[in-house]
Amino acid sequence: MELDLKSFLTQYGDALKDKVINKYNPLFDPNSRDTWDNDTSLRLSNLKRQPFPGQANVILALAKGFYVKGKRGLILNGEMGTGKTICAIIVAHLMPKANYRVLIMCPGHLVQKWIREIESTIPRCRTINLNGKVRHEVA
DSSP, rough: OOOOOOHHHHHHHHHHHHHHHHHHHOOTTSSSSOHHHHHHHHHHHHSSOOHHHHHHHHHHHHHHHHHTTOOSSSOOOOOTTTTTHHHHHHHHHHSSSOOOOOOOOOOOGGGGHHHHHHHSSSSTTTTTTTTSSSSSEEO
């Protein structure tokens, strides 16, 4: 019997989640938030565009892994249309520095999409397209 991902997760998702939580120590638990989680959640409210609740949990988990737990690499995985781009943009925005630079490496046909997503999400950002002569500044 062959199952697609959605059917698999519907059928086995709870058991899989329980197994992972019991075996590994999660970096972030949306059901028991600490001060950092709450403070960072408030920072999300300053964005031009708000992530969905599930995306916000992913964002907090990744940001906590990078900026609190000092992890050097984490994986953001999801199907098309789940919001991986906005999640990655906001995680970078939560970097605990006043001024920061982020380099996005993506296929050429996605450059303008990334620029649009960044400008429509992050207040007072500046984007530069290194593939061309287009330069964007947003107030």
